[in-house]
Amino acid sequence: MLRGHNLMYRILLLVVIAGLVQPVQAAVDGARLYTQNCAACHGAKGAGGVGVPLSLHDFLDSISDEYLRKTIRLGRPGRVMPAFRMLSDDDVNAIVQHIRSWGHKPERVHTAPVFSAQSVKGDALRGKALFAKNCASCHGANGEGGAGTGVTMSRPRNLPILAPALNNPGFLAAASDEMIKATLMKGRDNTPMASFLKQGLSEQDINDVVAYVRAYERSSGAKTAEVLTSESAVIVRESPYSVEETVANLKSTILGNNFRLIRIQPLDQGFVDKGKENKSRIMVYSCNFNFLNEALKVDPRVGLFLPCRVTVMEHKGKVLVMTVNPKRLSAIFNNSELNRLCEEMSKIYVEMLEEAVL
Numbered sequence: 001m002l003r004g005h006n007l008m009y010r011i012l013l014l015v016v017i018a019g020l021v022q023p024v025q026a027a028v029d030g031a032r033l034y035t036q037n038c039a040a041c042h043g044a045k046g047a048g049g050v051g052v053p054l055s056l057h058d059f060l061d062s063i064s065d066e067y068l069r070k071t072i073r074l075g076r077p078g079r080v081m082p083a084f085r086m087l088s089d090d091d092v093n094a095i096v097q098h099i100r101s102w103g104h105k106p107e108r109v110h111t112a113p114v115f116s117a118q119s120v121k122g123d124a125l126r127g128k129a130l131f132a133k134n135c136a137s138c139h140g141a142n143g144e145g146g147a148g149t150g151v152t153m154s155r156p157r158n159l160p161i162l163a164p165a166l167n168n169p170g171f172l173a174a175a176s177d178e179m180i181k182a183t184l185m186k187g188r189d190n191t192p193m194a195s196f197l198k199q200g201l202s203e204q205d206i207n208d209v210v211a212y213v214r215a216y217e218r219s220s221g222a223k224t225a226e227v228l229t230s231e232s233a234v235i236v237r238e239s240p241y242s243v244e245e246t247v248a249n250l251k252s253t254i255l256g257n258n259f260r261l262i263r264i265q266p267l268d269q270g271f272v273d274k275g276k277e278n279k280s281r282i283m284v285y286s287c288n289f290n291f292l293n294e295a296l297k298v299d300p301r302v303g304l305f306l307p308c309r310v311t312v313m314e315h316k317g318k319v320l321v322m323t324v325n326p327k328r329l330s331a332i333f334n335n336s337e338l339n340r341l342c343e344e345m346s347k348i349y350v351e352m353l354e355e356a357v358l
């Protein structure tokens with residue numbers, strides 16, 4: 001009896017708690033959304049990684065919520081930072097709130113940048129010379145940003161953060177002149193980005209540099225960051241040969257193209273009992289190590305998609321050879337430096353598949 005009562009009591013308590021908790025659960029969970037969408041690059045607590053740190057006070061103090069919202073929505077085309085168009089406004093706001101919780105005054109309502117000086121008036125031509133002297137070494141001669149992702153296999157975690165692209169349409173649309181000015185005045189502690197007031201520039205010099213950065217909006221450079229367009233996500237060719245013959249052809253094509261053959265196995269190997277595998281669906285794994293090394297230097301995430309896999313399978317009485325179109329990876333990576341490599345790879349794949357079905 002007592003036990004029964006106890007149980008009833010517990011169930012009741014649970015119901016009451018659930019009732020209390022529900023409205024909170026129903027609200028969008030910014031921490032969860034951040035973990036799902038951002039943490040892989042910006043770190044679980046915003047300390048940075050492939051992406052720049054987001055938890056620095058100097059950063060949080062010099063930007064508005066609008067800057068964060070626009071950056072999330074627009075991304076930085078061609079610069080690794082994706083555009084999150086699928087998130088709802090509530091989702092984006094919840095992520096922004098979560099990022100704000102790392103600031104030292106989470107109770108403050110951030111609607112405007114701290115340096116809300118009147119609109120910045122500067123001389124872009126003077127700014128151009130100052131930029132070449134003070135900024136180009138990190139941000140590139142035309143504000144195109146540092147190369148690579150800043151992360152290489154051997155890079156210790158605490159080494160320099162990659163300088164963002166300033167001529168990027170996503171950055172220019174999100175950043176106000178005041179935000180850029182604040183960044184130059186204050187710098188960002190614990191990053192390579194110094195305070196240029198402390199580096200000896202005057203406030204007028206800084207205004208001139210801001211005017212120069214803003215002028216990228218009118219130059220063509222801001223529009224060059226593009227992802228490759230591709231007709232389809234997969235490259236498919238029909239083979240006139242049997243699965244077995246096609247695999248054999250593919251094997252010699254792979255070796256002829258300076259690829260190393262890694263293994264050949266049924267698609268369902270490991271998923272069905274040994275010996276019961278379907279012999280009409282075969283995966284061929286190979287790798288071109290020169291390409292791999294070149295691509296990994298540009299962007300280590302390339303490793304996620306390698307080794308190269310080609311599938312040979314029978315489908316509705318036809319034998320098909322197919323592989324992921326590397327051009328599509330360009331869109332996933334959002335890294336225009338990879339475009340040349342993806343394009344090259346796509347061509348090699350098409351040639352290999354066509355040779356195998358010749």
Ligand code: HEC
Pocket residue numbers: 052053059130131134135136137138139160161162163164165166171180183184188191192193194196209213
């Ligand atoms: C020593 C390298 C270095 C130099 C020199 C440098 N920066 Fe930076 N800059 C960085 C890095 C790294 C960051 C990213 C900091 C971070 O993690 O928040 C950055 C961030 C910025 C940002 C913020 C960009 C964004 O996406 O939030 C602006 C704007 C900027 N720099 C402008 C300039 C200008 C203009 C100059 C010259 C007056 C300059 N920087 C000089 C390395 C540098």
Ligand code: HEC
Pocket residue numbers: 034037038039040041042050051052054059067068071072076079080081082084095145162163164165166168
């Ligand atoms: C695939 C990696 C990646 C993912 C995922 C990613 N970012 Fe970024 N993010 C970057 C990189 C890299 C930059 C620097 C841009 C550059 O190099 O020009 C950046 C820049 C930013 C900036 C500008 C920082 C500054 O200093 O001004 C913000 C804000 C930002 N990201 C927020 C987010 C949020 C929020 C999410 C999740 C919704 C997210 N990012 C997801 C890689 C990523």
